[in-house]
Amino acid sequence: MTEQKEAVAMHLHTYRDKSHSRHFNLSGGSSHLWTIDLVTVTGEAVLAVGLAGALVALWVH
Numbered sequence: 001m002t003e004q005k006e007a008v009a010m011h012l013h014t015y016r017d018k019s020h021s022r023h024f025n026l027s028g029g030s031s032h033l034w035t036i037d038l039v040t041v042t043g044e045a046v047l048a049v050g051l052a053g054a055l056v057a058l059w060v061h
Helices: 038-060
Strands: 011-016 022-028 034-037
Touching: 022 038, 034 038
Parallel strands: none
Antiparallel strands: 011 022, 022 034
16 A cells, blocks of 8 residues: 655735734644644743853853
């Protein structure tokens, strides 16, 4: 038997919610659909980098 591989494309979707705030979602998947909220991921990355910087500063001090 031969296996067929499907290319999984990611799509960037933008929308506004009820309070007119813009959201950016990255979605994809063929058999299992998934969505990532890019604003949330960016906020979490900023917090993680800040925490790492604080720990390094504490360690250096």
